[in-house]
Amino acid sequence: MQITRLPITEITRGSLAPSDGGAVVLGTLSNRDGRVFWYDTDGGRHYETGGMLAVYVPTVRIHAYGQDRNGKRHALLPQVEKETPRGVCADSQGEELAVWESGTALAGVTCGGCRLSIGLVGTYGKRESNGI
Numbered sequence: 001m002q003i004t005r006l007p008i009t010e011i012t013r014g015s016l017a018p019s020d021g022g023a024v025v026l027g028t029l030s031n032r033d034g035r036v037f038w039y040d041t042d043g044g045r046h047y048e049t050g051g052m053l054a055v056y057v058p059t060v061r062i063h064a065y066g067q068d069r070n071g072k073r074h075a076l077l078p079q080v081e082k083e084t085p086r087g088v089c090a091d092s093q094g095e096e097l098a099v100w101e102s103g104t105a106l107a108g109v110t111c112g113g114c115r116l117s118i119g120l121v122g123t124y125g126k127r128e129s130n131g132i
Ligand SMILES: [Zn+2]
Pocket: 073, 074, 075, 087, 088, 089, 090, 091, 092, 111, 112, 113, 114, 115
């Protein structure tokens, strides 16, 4: 994924920001001691530099995920009109996906293949790497 720099106040909740080893989901815009920053969904902070913050250019839907019939949640490719929702990973192809939308939808992606594809690190990834 490509990185771009945007004015921190124009970034949308749910956007992906670079972090150690991958991308994290931005959750809440905050302001402390005159400095503006985003909290990611794991509680990490992302401070502006000259009013700007680096985020990834989205190649997936950032405000929705697709749940398959086994309850696994996949990241979704951009919506194509009149086509059924498609997940990112090979396992989700041909699966019927129920679309769930939220401000920080990508934080809820549980599919390891999808998380790997979009470089998503964070709570679910940590749990999987611990074998839980
Ligand atoms: Zn997947």
